[in-house]
Amino acid sequence: GESVGLHLPTLSVQEGDNSIINCAYSNSASDYFIWYKQESGKGPQFIIDIRSNMDKRQGQRVTVLLNKTVKHLSLQIAATQPGDSAVYFCAELQGAQKLVFGQGTRLTINP
Amino acid sequence: DTGVSQNPRHKITKRGQNVTFRCDPISEHNRLYWYRQTLGQGPEFLTYFQNEAQLEKSRLLSDRFSAERPKGSFSTLEIQRTEQGDSAMYLCASSLDGTSRAFFGQGTRLTVV
Secondary structure (H helix, E strand, O other), X not given: OOOEEEOOOEEEEEOOOOEEEEEEEOOOOOXXXXXXXXXXXXXXXEEEEEEOOOOEEEOOOEEEEXXXXXXXXXXXXXXXXXXXXXXXXXXXXXOOOEEEEOOOEEEEEEO | OOOOEEXXXXXXXXOOOOEEEEEEOOOOOOEEEEXXXXXXXXXXXXXXXXXXXXXXXXXOOXXXXXXXXXXOOOEXXXXXXXXXXXXXXXXXXXXXXXXXXXXEOOOEEEEEO
């Protein structure tokens, strides 16, 4: 069936560097994607979303890029801080309201 | 706090017992969702309400699971005759009609012993 996947289960970066978290999706009909951040013991926290009619969207220190040709999504975090340590999920909207999540990438910030 | 609220935060129960969780969505949100998350995995969709109507149910939602949203505000998720495989984090989310941006609560962690 259709699924959303992530390239790497873990990512370690130096504090202050930029982080890039990647996600591949298989449903070419998907038109909405969300990135969530989940800290230990907490629920997923909305970071940024993007519709398929866009290639790029920027937020505060975060940028989401969507490449529909290769069905690839990425989350870029600028100037990574210790508070960015978490598991990051991409999610794809299927049907009217169901979000399908990938397995997540654990981002670790090295001092 | 105007976010999604879930109670209890943690629940330990013996196998075979019934449990009920509550979710209070963001007040103006008319859409409410339940998801389940096991360790190391992303959340999995269980069911979705628009106002008081339950519009979609996952095959994950066996007949031991029932969700209600009687007045279109808070929702409850009941699990009957719990099994060890039911141990997971149960997440509630809500969104506003016309947008797909869903906001999650902190979850209820269920442990079945």
